[in-house]
Amino acid sequence: MDDATLDNLAPSQAVRTQAGTEHTLANEVPLAITLNGLNHAVMMVSPYQLEAFIIGFLLTEGIILHHRDIHDLEFISQQNAIIANVTLANRCHQPWQEQRRNLAGRTGCGLCGIESLEAAIPNLPPLPASELPNIDALMGLRAQLPAWQKLNRDCGALHAAFFANMQGKIQHASEDVGRHNALDKLLGWHHRQSNPPGMMLVTSRCSIELILKMVRTYNPTLITLSAPTVLAVEQARHYQLNLIHLPYQQQPRVYAASIQV
Numbered sequence: 001m002d003d004a005t006l007d008n009l010a011p012s013q014a015v016r017t018q019a020g021t022e023h024t025l026a027n028e029v030p031l032a033i034t035l036n037g038l039n040h041a042v043m044m045v046s047p048y049q050l051e052a053f054i055i056g057f058l059l060t061e062g063i064i065l066h067h068r069d070i071h072d073l074e075f076i077s078q079q080n081a082i083i084a085n086v087t088l089a090n091r092c093h094q095p096w097q098e099q100r101r102n103l104a105g106r107t108g109c110g111l112c113g114i115e116s117l118e119a120a121i122p123n124l125p126p127l128p129a130s131e132l133p134n135i136d137a138l139m140g141l142r143a144q145l146p147a148w149q150k151l152n153r154d155c156g157a158l159h160a161a162f163f164a165n166m167q168g169k170i171q172h173a174s175e176d177v178g179r180h181n182a183l184d185k186l187l188g189w190h191h192r193q194s195n196p197p198g199m200m201l202v203t204s205r206c207s208i209e210l211i212l213k214m215v216r217t218y219n220p221t222l223i224t225l226s227a228p229t230v231l232a233v234e235q236a237r238h239y240q241l242n243l244i245h246l247p248y249q250q251q252p253r254v255y256a257a258s259i260q261v
Contacts, residue, residue: 009077011048011175012155024155028177030081035063035096036088046158046176047082048151049185050075053176054084056188060213062122063096064088067192121208126240130220130258133199137168138223138244138252141201148173161186162201171198179204180213187217199223199242206243211235220258228255 015025031045033054045053054073058064072087088096141164148170152158159179163186164170174185183202190196199221202210206228212235214222221242228236228243236243236256243256 009047009080009082011046011151026151026155026157026177032081032083033057033086034083035086036093037085038100040100043181044178045082045181046151046178048176049174049189050082050084052174052185052188052192053181054086054188055191056184056186056213056217057181058086059187059191060184060216062216063099064092067188121235122212124212124215124239126238127215127218127220127258129240130242132242132254132257132259133166133168133221133223133244135252137164137166138246140168141170141223141246142225142248144170145203149175151175158182160203163190163198164201165196165198170201171196180209183210183213187213187219190219191217195219201225201246205229206232206245208232208235211239211241211243214241215239223252 009029010027012024012026014022016022027047028044029047030042032042033040051073055067055070058070064070069089069092070086071089074085076083076085145162146153148162149160152160152175158175158177159182160173160175161182162170163172172186172189174182174189176182176185179202186200200214200219201223203225205226206222206224208229208231210222211232223244223246225246227245233243233255240258241256242258245253245255247253
């Protein structure tokens with residue numbers, strides 16, 4: 001189901017303007033995620049690459065450690081929405097339940113606010129040291145992107161995340177209306193391929209959430225087409241993540257390097 005779409009929910013559709021011209025626009029639908037029969041989250045997503053999204057989302061949320069922790073996954077189309085029924089392994093259920101109870105108990109008061117901040121910037125183990133990609137591999141990435149952004153080429157308004165090998169050849173792309181979703185889809189796909197070595201590239205700006213997704217899935221190199229935030233740079237350095245900004249028609253800017261040169 002990774003690249004398939006639900007019968008009545010295509011990732012894009014034709015829409016007429018008030019003047020009568022027709023254009024293809026991206027679809028955005030609510031995806032309700034239930035874990036072992038309990039509601040967990042509702043996300044707005046592109047109805048495309050959904051299985052990879054569920055795997056990547058649960059990995060980057062720290063709910064599962066491996067895609068095999070998902071014992072069953074069923075998608076149900078309900079009017080203009082999708083329900084994802086996920087059956088988790090027993091070893092994941094209890095920790096998730098504890099996390100769920102903590103989230104439900106927060107009220108925004110002083111102590112609860114401190115707990116919320118700790119949840120927003122968790123204390124994760126740093127990544128192992130890893131080499132920076134070769135400069136030639138980085139410089140050849142931009143030229144490959146249009147051929148991989150199939151949905152965006154038709155309708156625009158979509159973020160994308162790409163996986164490239166260490167030689168700089170793109171192997172896979174994920175697209176979504178949400179930048180977090182696009183990276184989750186890519187990380188879910190990558191995990192199912194047994195995590196081959198390489199680098200991730202995103203078309204969006206880089207914020208702290210993207211850094212944490214990379215760290216939780218043990219991926220050492222993130223490349224962004226837009227600039228990172230200050231906090232993203234600080235956290236990338238803390239976690240030994242290679243963080244590189246690839247400006248248009250300029251040399252790459254290395255903001256964080258796992259191995260200092």
